[in-house]
Amino acid sequence: MELLKELVKTGKAKETAERVTDLLEKGESPEAIMQNALIPAMDIVGDLFQQGEYYVPEMLVAARAMQHGLEIIKPKLIDSGIEPIGKVVVGTVKGDLHDIGKNLVVMALEGAGFEIIDLGTDVAPEQFVEAIKKYNPDVVALSALLTTTMLAMKDTLEAIKEAGLRDKVKVMIGGAPIQQAFADEIGADFYGPDSTAGRNFARETATA
Ligand code: B12
Numbered sequence: 432m433e434l435l436k437e438l439v440k441t442g443k444a445k446e447t448a449e450r451v452t453d454l455l456e457k458g459e460s461p462e463a464i465m466q467n468a469l470i471p472a473m474d475i476v477g478d479l480f481q482q483g484e485y486y487v488p489e490m491l492v493a494a495r496a497m498q499h500g501l502e503i504i505k506p507k508l509i510d511s512g513i514e515p516i517g518k519v520v521v522g523t524v525k526g527d528l529h530d531i532g533k534n535l536v537v538m539a540l541e542g543a544g545f546e547i548i549d550l551g552t553d554v555a556p557e558q559f560v561e562a563i564k565k566y567n568p569d570v571v572a573l574s575a576l577l578t579t580t581m582l583a584m585k586d587t588l589e590a591i592k593e594a595g596l597r598d599k600v601k602v603m604i605g606g607a608p609i610q611q612a613f614a615d616e617i618g619a620d621f622y623g624p625d626s627t628a629g630r631n632f633a634r635e636t637a638t639a
Pocket of ligand 1: 473477487490494527528530531532535572574576578579603604605606608623625626628630
């Protein structure tokens with residue numbers, strides 16, 4: 432696990448994928464690989480960035496390495512062949528390009544049998560509104576990683592309300608800077624600290 436952390440931290444994409452394959456073959460679980468290596472590696476990268484030791488390019492190559500690792504894990508997390516149990520529209524809010532956390536939420540939801548409409552990153556409030564009209568999802572999941580873009584979550588909730596759709600859909604939010612108090616303040620239905628919490632909320636909503 433330590434080696435894998437180091438490989439992600441230093442942005443070695445190919446070696447990261449190989450190491451993940453190795454660990455899986457040795458019997459490590461996908462969850463353990465994520466929780467004990469991939470996610471902590473990104474925390475270290477964030478700290479190095481904050482300390483001025485890493486710049487954006489280093490963050491980018493580390494993120495790329497992490498994504499290569501996730502590609503290997505993904506098929507193990509997703510149980511194919513189950514009937515969709517509900518629909519979720521997912522996106523990172525306007526102005527925000529971070530998508531690793533969002534992608535983990537997508538994987539967890541896919542693994543639980545949800546049909547996902549992934550709007551990607553930098554998604555404007557109007558795009559969320561259009562997607563709700565078009566796909567009629569059970570849940571909308573918003574992700575934000577910047578203290579500045581958190582505010583776009585508020586705008587998105589307001590746009591959903593203005594479009595008269597607030598009663599039709601549950602809204603869950605998450606991302607490193609988000610806390611329960613913020614979710615309460617903007618009137619989101621749920622705040623999830625991680626993808627598992629998000630999956631559980633979506634499951635409860637769809638099966639309620
Ligand atoms: C990788 C990274 C990048 C990459 C992103 C690549 C990509 N494809 O995502 C790049 C290089 C593009 C980037 C750019 C920037 N970044 Co950046 N980045 C990071 C870093 C190192 C890791 C983020 C990450 O992927 N974490 C791993 C994932 C798994 O965690 P997560 O996203 O939090 O998701 C988990 C939970 O939060 C939750 N979750 C997430 N979303 C949701 C949604 C729902 C509904 C639910 C239920 C749960 C949930 O589930 C996940 C786990 O299960 C963080 C540091 C950090 N520790 O977060 C900084 C960080 C987020 N970045 C930061 C900054 C400042 C920037 C830039 C402004 C830098 C610059 N000067 O240009 C730009 C902004 C670009 C933009 N407009 O978005 C700061 C933010 C500071 C702040 N408080 O606002 C951080 C915290 C670094 C730091 N310590 O200073 N960054």
